[in-house]
Amino acid sequence: MGFDAGFVSSAPGQAVHAPSVVELSDGRLRAVWFSGTREGAGDVVIKTSVMDPSSLRWGAESTLFDRQRIQRGLWRYVKKLGNPVIARAPDGSLLLWLVTVSVGGWAGSSITWARSTDEGEHWGDPRRLVTSPFLNISTLVKGAPFFYANGQVGLPVYHELASKFAEILRIDGNGQILDKTRIPGSHASLQPVVLPINAEQAQVYLRSAVGTAVMASSTRDAGKTWDPVRATGWPNPDSALAGVVTGTAGQWLALNPDHAGRQILALLHGPTGGSFEGARPWVVEPSAAPRSRVPIRDFEALLAAELDARGAGAAQVRGDVASAVRQLCGADTCAPEFSYPYLLQGRDGHLHLVYTWHRARIKHVRLDPVQAALTDAAPTPR
């Protein structure tokens, strides 16, 4: 059993993070992520690239939104951008949500959104979602949206100021918020990932801000009420999750399945509507020593080897290794990182996973979920 893997982003030396992906009407994939000199810097922009499914090659990256455009569209000062989430609305248009900060750190975030009616080539003016009465700050987005039977959008969001908790926004076709539901007991949980089972039932999995376990809740009344959050058997090192429910191959969860560090990235498979307890992790990014830091020289060699193997030029390798070292290394050692996964199932049935590769590149993995669900063998990259 194997999977296809390749890099999405291409600009060398950038700090990149938080990718998401959508399938275009012609079957190509469009990924979005944020990129700049460092996370939270004023030069961070929202980048995009498109993949041809026949060659599995990602095209040149381009800028969707920069800070100036967001500021002009919102008619207010914006200090930094992050966490773009792209999805197809029931009316066929593409929707993009991202977080913008005017004052302070990420806890000062608000959600901004825009719509494209030409498959992401051009985007309308960004607009702001008002989700909080307190200066409209501290609502962030990371997880994939889902859609209600009546065409309304469900957007999983989370709050960070004063206390952390998870919420689901219900948004109409014009981008207006209709309601917001807090997931009970989600204090110290964030970045909800919703797995819809049917029109009435869904599960939600959450990142633990205190780094204990993957948290979970469920609804049986189309999200009007949610059960109190409970801990699952899977550890969570305060890192983001991703999930998807496939048509024929059950449901999948992408996570860092360890108590500390983001050095292993794995997929879990379970029956639709069932649990992931006891699932065998399908490791996408393995680590020989998952909880120990790596000496800088070894880290540089590790990254250079993979970049070389995937055909990166010398300048690209130098730039990407320097970017990763700048962000993940201390004086002598580094913490390798595979993080912020995002999952999507294409119309051909393939599962697409995009994630942050050592904060220097965005990586894409494609696999056949039916075969993956049937095999017990450890996966190998092609």
Place this chain on the structure above:
Amino acid sequence: MPLPPLVDFLALLGIDLALSAGCLRLLAGTERAPKEKNWTKWATALFFIGMWLPVGPAHLPLLAYVRGISSDLSITLVALACLDLCARCVVLPAIAGREKTALRIALALAALFVYPTALGWGDWDSYRSGWASWGLWTALLAVSFVAWFMGLSLLPSLVALALLAWSAGLMESNNLWDYLVDPWLAAAALFGCLKSGARRLWTRQRFRPRTFLQSPH
């Protein structure tokens, strides 16, 4: 600089009016501007216009930078700023102290109801009621009627104005709470309530009849 969409224009205008009211109050003092302080009105007018000057790489008006920090102001705050400006610039009767006290108490109670739960105190979120909830409409109607029967007109008028603006969708938010109250107004109302409460307590203590203990002869 292109013209902003209506919602953004009104938000910027609201911030400008509130800042200008603050500016005039600062320059002219707490008393109404007398004739010899006419310059304060002109200075405020210049300030009002100057805040629309585009600055920075995005060529945004100065007000847009303030908006990044202040967020959008409630209709109530903007209306109060307009009343204050009008009372100082043209001859308008000042708002009666009784009206101010009632409004301050109502706003402080609203703030205590909305902000703690919206910021995560418990699993119930009072802010939800601002999205087309009969409960909030009924409560507002009841408060307005009670105020009306008590001979107060400011509170019901501001509630009516906020409801009109909300039904016309004049703000970026579609949550009624954002039309009624904002953190700046809430902070001012809470401070005002605490101040007047402390003053009453102090006055009561000061004028309480003193009893002297006398030692038996």
